[in-house]
Amino acid sequence: MLDPKLLRESPDLVRAAIVKKHSDVDVDAVIAIDDRWRTLITEVENSRAKQKAANGEMAKLPKGSPEFIAKVQEMKAVSAEVKEKDALLKETEIKWKQALMTLPNLPHESVPEGRFEEDNVVLSHHGDHEAEFPHAVSHWEIHDFEKLFDFGRGAKVTGAGFPFFVGEGSRLVRALLNFFLEENSQKGYTEVSPPIMVNAESATATGQLPDKEGQMYETLEQLYAVPTAEVPLTNFFREEIIDESALPVQRCAYTPCFRREAGSYGKDVRGLNRLHQFDKVELLKWVHPSQSYVELDKLRGDAESLLQKLELPYRVLLMCSGDMGFTQTKQYDLEVWSAGQKRWLEVSSCSNFEAFQARRAQIRYRNAETGKPELLHTLNGSGLAVPRVLAALLENNLQADGRVKLPAALVPYFGKEYVSFSG
RNA sequence: GGAGAGGUGGCAGAGUGGUCGAAUGCGCACGCUUGGAAAGCGUGUGUAGGGUUAAACCUACCGAGGGUUCGAAUCCCUCCCUCUCCGCCA
Numbered sequence: 053m054l055d056p057k058l059l060r061e062s063p064d065l066v067r068a069a070i071v072k073k074h075s076d077v078d079v080d081a082v083i084a085i086d087d088r089w090r091t092l093i094t095e096v097e098n099s100r101a102k103q104k105a106a107n108g109e110m111a112k113l114p115k116g117s118p119e120f121i122a123k124v125q126e127m128k129a130v131s132a133e134v135k136e137k138d139a140l141l142k143e144t145e146i147k148w149k150q151a152l153m154t155l156p157n158l159p160h161e162s163v164p165e166g167r168f169e170e171d172n173v174v175l176s177h178h179g180d181h182e183a184e185f186p187h188a189v190s191h192w193e194i195h196d197f198e199k200l201f202d203f204g205r206g207a208k209v210t211g212a213g214f215p216f217f218v219g220e221g222s223r224l225v226r227a228l229l230n231f232f233l234e235e236n237s238q239k240g241y242t243e244v245s246p247p248i249m250v251n252a253e254s255a256t257a258t259g260q261l262p263d264k265e266g267q268m269y270e271t272l273e274q275l276y277a278v279p280t281a282e283v284p285l286t287n288f289f290r291e292e293i294i295d296e297s298a299l300p301v302q303r304c305a306y307t308p309c310f311r312r313e314a315g316s317y318g319k320d321v322r323g324l325n326r327l328h329q330f331d332k333v334e335l336l337k338w339v340h341p342s343q344s345y346v347e348l349d350k351l352r353g354d355a356e357s358l359l360q361k362l363e364l365p366y367r368v369l370l371m372c373s374g375d376m377g378f379t380q381t382k383q384y385d386l387e388v389w390s391a392g393q394k395r396w397l398e399v400s401s402c403s404n405f406e407a408f409q410a411r412r413a414q415i416r417y418r419n420a421e422t423g424k425p426e427l428l429h430t431l432n433g434s435g436l437a438v439p440r441v442l443a444a445l446l447e448n449n450l451q452a453d454g455r456v457k458l459p460a461a462l463v464p465y466f467g468k469e470y471v472s473f474s475g
Numbered sequence: 476g477g478a479g480a481g482g483u484g485g486c487a488g489a490g491u492g493g494u495c496g497a498a499u500g501c502g503c504a505c506g507c508u509u510g511g512a513a514a515g516c517g518u519g520u521g522u523a524g525g526g527u528u529a530a531a532c533c534u535a536c537c538g539a540g541g542g543u544u545c546g547a548a549u550c551c552c553u554c555c556c557u558c559u560c561c562g563c564c565a
Contacts, residue, residue, distance in 0.1 A: 093525060094534095097533060103546075104546090106545075107493065108493085109494095110545070110546075111546090127545035423504095
């Protein structure tokens with residue numbers, strides 16, 4: 053959510069940012085309802101002040117006295133007036149909040165203007181994705197692939213996009229998760245195992261609701277299966293005030309992630325490319341507002357270092373204003389080279405939300421100088437998502453004999469150098 | 476799931492219809508005192524919204540939401556959470 057004061061004081065700034073974001077939100081409609089709300093709240097508060105003043109007088113009058121009775125009669129009218137106006141105010145307030153929720157976050161000045169995927173800026177390449185990968189094939193074409201990654205039985209038991217990971221496939225997932233968690237812990241991210249179901253308040257605070265309702269699985273109890281650990285992790289400090297000296301707070305969490313992804317099709321969803329349930333380790337930072345862009349680059353660096361240790365060629369994208377998410381001010385994507393499919397796969401998205409989530413979630417720090425609570429900034433990024441990293445590892449490192457050679461960093465976690473599909 | 480108890484400021488804990496944003500204690504901050512400290516004494520100490528150049532000022536908030544009333548922390552209803560006991564269970 054944006055600061056309503058920004059909307060009042062600098063509407064042009066908001067309008068310009070909305071244009072840059074290629075959003076079609078009606079900023080002036082939001083301003084109009086904000087005006088209406090302010091008028092109403094002032095009226096209601098004035099009437100309440102009258103009530104309160106009368107209350108003080110009545111307390112001093114003898115209970116059954118004529119003056120007292122007269123005052124009761126007089127105040128009945130005021131009471132009715134308050135009731136009526138208050139109902140109108142509440143109604144308006146709901147609309148006001150809904151209207152404010154429709155405004156996306158404003159892109160940072162360093163974000164390139166653009167509308168589509170091809171407007172994203174490639175900042176850098178790492179590793180040699182143009183090298184020879186002599187045995188690379190799309191991972192689902194690897195001989196006996198289904199022995200370790202059983203999509204057929206997953207479809208039977210649950211549905212498409214819910215594979216079983218079997219034997220060395222499962223072991224490989226575990227090795228990657230342990231590797232990610234261990235590396236992140238060493239970089240100062242405290243490990244957390246959060247709940248993987250969240251309530252509507254939490255999903256609203258991070259921006260999944262109401263904007264992306266169709267993304268999540270929902271239960272009868274109105275709980276949502278998390279689409280990312282970002283949701284429970286960010287909400288850990290919801291409605292809390294953190295000591296300024298504790299910033300930045302850094303945490304990481306592994307969770308399965310659940311996404312409905314309604315409407316996707318084609319090569320994007322083959323094999324491990326896109327699943328309804330997948331494993332991911334998420335990095336999260338709560339930072340002082342003055343530090344959030346410095347911290348964002350550090351966060352991205354931390355995610356990158358994982359790819360470097362896994363010896364996977366990757367590139368860094370700076371997302372353009374129109375292709376960024378609803379809640380972000382700036383976003384980098386890390387894409388790994390998948391030699392078999394000959395395409396880039398997104399494995400991490402590192403974002404600054406500034407105070408957008410913090411305002412919805414009411415997460416603040418206490419300014420040591422003024423003693424006042426102020427909204428902090430939240431950042432997050434994947435570190436990393438398992439299935440696509442897995443896809444690239446399998447494809448890029450496939451040997452002539454059908455085995456997959458693992459990078460040195462992963463060997464201690466997997467327990468041996470090669471993944472075998474023979475059984 | 477069943478039975479009972481309870482949710483008040485940073486914490487503890489009063490308050491059962493009116494002057495209560497809320498006694499008191501602790502904590503915290505500042506000042507006095509002291510060679511310095513402790514003790515003691517004094518003053519202050521929540522959050523949010525509106526309003527203002529800034530203030531003043533106004534309003535709301537006693538788990539959440541409704542209701543009764545001229546007026547609700549206090550009475551009524553619904554929900555949530557915590558604790559104790561019982562049942563069930565990895």
